[in-house]
Amino acid sequence: MTIYYNPERATWENLSKRAIADNPVVAERVSGIIEKVKTEGDAAIFRLAKEIDSVDLNQLEASSIEIQQACDIVSQSVKTAIQNAFDNIYKFHKEQLPSGVDIYTSEGVRCIQKAIPIEKVGLYIPGGTAPLFSTVLMLAIPAKVSGCKEIILCTPVGKDGRISSEVLYAAQLCGIDKIFKIGGAQAIAAMAYGTESVPKVDKIFGPGNSYVTTAKQMLATKVVAIDMPAGPSEVMVIADNAANPAFVAADLLSQAEHGNDSQVMLLCKSKQFAESVLSAIEDEKSRLSRRGFVENSLVNSRAIVFDNDEEIVDFANYYAPEHLIVSTSNPWNIVDKITAAGSVFVGQYTPESAGDYASGTNHTLPTAGWARSYSGVNIDAYMRKMTIQEITYDGLVGLSKTIVTMAEAEGLQAHAEAVKVRINEQK
Amino acid sequence: MTIYYNPERATWENLSKRAIADNPVVAERVSGIIEKVKTEGDAAIFRLAKEIDSVDLNQLEASSIEIQQACDIVSQSVKTAIQNAFDNIYKFHKEQLPSGVDIYTSEGVRCIQKAIPIEKVGLYIPGGTAPLFSTVLMLAIPAKVSGCKEIILCTPVGKDGRISSEVLYAAQLCGIDKIFKIGGAQAIAAMAYGTESVPKVDKIFGPGNSYVTTAKQMLATKVVAIDMPAGPSEVMVIADNAANPAFVAADLLSQAEHGNDSQVMLLCKSKQFAESVLSAIEDEKSRLSRRGFVENSLVNSRAIVFDNDEEIVDFANYYAPEHLIVSTSNPWNIVDKITAAGSVFVGQYTPESAGDYASGTNHTLPTAGWARSYSGVNIDAYMRKMTIQEITYDGLVGLSKTIVTMAEAEGLQAHAEAVKVRINEQK
DSSP, X not given: OEEEESOOGGGHHHXXXXXXXXXXXXXXXXXXXXXXXXXXXXXXXXXXXXXXXXXXOSOSBOOHHHHHHHHHHSOHHHHHHHHHHHHHHHHHHHTTOOOOEEEEEETTEEEEEEEEEOSEEEEEOXXXXXXXXXXXXXXXXXXXXXXXXXXXXXXOOOTTSOOOHHHHHHHHHTXXXXXXXXXXXXXXXXXXXXXXXXXXXXXEEOOOOHHHHHHHHHHBTTTBEESOOOOOOEEEEEEOTTSOHHHXXXXXXXXXXXXXXXXXXXXXXXXXXXXHHHHHHHHHHTTOTTHHHHHHHHHTOEEEEOSSHHHHHHHHHHHOOSEEEEESSSHHHHHTTOOSOSEEEESTTOOHXXXXXTSSSOOOOOOTTGGGTOOOSOGGGGEEEXXXXXXXXXHHHHHHHHHHHHHHHTTOHHHHHHHHHHHHHTO | OEEEESOOGGGHXXXXXXXOOOOHHHHHHHHHHHHHHHHHTHHHHHHHHHHHHOOOOSOSBOXXXXXXXXXXXXXXXXXXXXXXXXXXXXXXXXXXXXXXXXXXXXXXXXXXXXXXXXXXXXXXXXXXXXXXXXXXXXHHHHHHHXXXXXXXXXXXXXXXXXXXXXXXXXXXXXXXXXXXXXXXXHHHHHHHHOOSSSOOOSEEEOOOOHHHHHHHHHHBTTTBEESOOOOOOEEEEEEOTTSOHHHXXXXXXXXXXXXXXXXXXXXXXXXHHHHHHHHHHHHHHTTXXXXXXXXXXXXXXXXXXXXXXXXXXXXXXXHOOSEXXXXXXXXXXXXXXXXXXXXXXXXXXXXXHHHHHTSSSOOOOOOTTGGGXXXXXXXXXGEEEEEEEEEOHHHHHHHHHHHHXXXXXXXXXXXXXXXXXXXXXXX
């Protein structure tokens, strides 16, 4: 982790580079997988499970017995923790339900905006080094709150052919309709096109490895809607000299343990502070079980010292971090000026891990600078807004000159006729 | 336009097919154009304007003199119409501004959802057979209402090297910052990557031909956010025997005149009604200036007779039309059950052209069945929702067991440590 001092703006682009590798081999493989699932359905999925993951599956859907067994296995302390997190996430997302609009824009011209849940949604939960059952809560609770009618979930099995018990437990707690033992690009293709076992969905949510992400990108805007472009996880910490270096180090490390390509960024006010955080990282990291990931992530990571808060705010918005922790004496002075971040953590007792699990905010957030244009997962992502208009005869008469003039100026005669035929009828 | 009678559900997929051609030649050309604009910037745009459109441009940005001249040319009646439409569109979109969320999910755990405008947006306005200045209003007004800081617009010039005066007038009325004389895939690439003249934007909005659409699809989820996947325009009319066949025919024709690949669908209750609409279409279409488009669109179009309302509602939601007109004696009986449509027009005095121009709703809507997962353009499309959390020491203590238990169950030790280090400090 290198320290930079008051870097010139011309260098910001480079300092904001994430460790994202474009891999044409992945794209080619994913293309092949999508085509197979699209044309052969379940048969392709069984075969790919064997070929890619060396797993022999009897059926794709988790049975009610498997789900029950998983629920029996999960410890009471984990169940209680999941329930506490569930309650906070539920509360915060329920508050987001839109109220709708119903107004008259002119006399006799009623315009309505009505939010309607997306009917069928598919959630992807990665397996791998850490089966993230917390992500089940983050994706399924807003789907339920929104009122989606069919919620399905795909997740890869381990070498033992089983889905993580915690993932199954969280899924049944959230009321997921069907759970499939399918991972990787196959899962995305199955939910996008539908197979004999897997229902075709309208929108796919959830993070994943480069195969999953590539499949989502390939099918987005063509076959199925997706939540957002995904990339390696990242955190930025803004800290002044009053911050506790051990807390800052712990936050940076908690992000760095995610994977080899995570990125952590520290923005601070003095060389001394940056150095004390780096030294705290050295102290703390040796005790971590996932220090391999940590070491690799730190290579992609940077500490930047800025003399003034204005530059700090500008750089933070330029970088547009997924997670932004503001640990300064007057954090709101900075937070109020933040325009591009996924989720913000205010003050020294608000670690990122609070939002990762239990504060109530969503942890599925835009990475790689997408916070400039995308929101994190929230209720809007599970609802569509449909507009409705109802116009009386007099209302149409009032609008008619406007519509006819504009339609004729655009050369769209039939658009004008659709108004004239109605007005003339009653003359 | 063929009439179908109570078609079996197994045939609905075919009956819902749109006239969308997948053209690999377009994809290859668009790829080439994107690469050129990305690497050569303005120079590539000047060259492509000459090669593709035979236009010699002096500069890419419309000058203030050009804009002033256009404003002088536009007739007072068109200006008044544009202002009336502007007022209704502004009113309806202003009502959509989100109120935000600010709650305590647990004691000491404050969670906020804050809507923030996307900073830089790019609007694309097609040229071609009908320069759609109404689309300028539909894309620029919500951008202004949302508070986007920089709004730019690209649109192709005609053979005379000029932008349509109405487009320029509408753009300056809406307060667009910069207007560029760039069309096609070049415009999308320029706004996505930025060039010497064209600022890089965070999100691109607007319809276009297959080149524009392909460029947006290629760059979406990789380089820039886009509003929605675009396709040929379409309308579905649901009418019972009490409806006026001449009105229904006029609505179908107003959609059919958009282009060769438009689609119009009629759902009704009797053969007689379907036939009288078809005969009214025959009567009316000969008087239309754009009847070439109309004839071609009608080839892609269908009339379907269903014996009962339930099937009508099911088919409408299955098809998920961009525009849905419900012209029946009790339209709300049907409208209340519609779950997938872009915009709905209720009753016999609410033609689609009212929403296309002036009722206040947006006319940039999801086509090709995307209404199952996408909203039409609305305020949400120009804003991101950022979450913020602020936790007190006691609040963190309250959450700590939940966070630590979940983090440890997920194998993420450093996530647990970030909480423990804070709690332990004060012990």
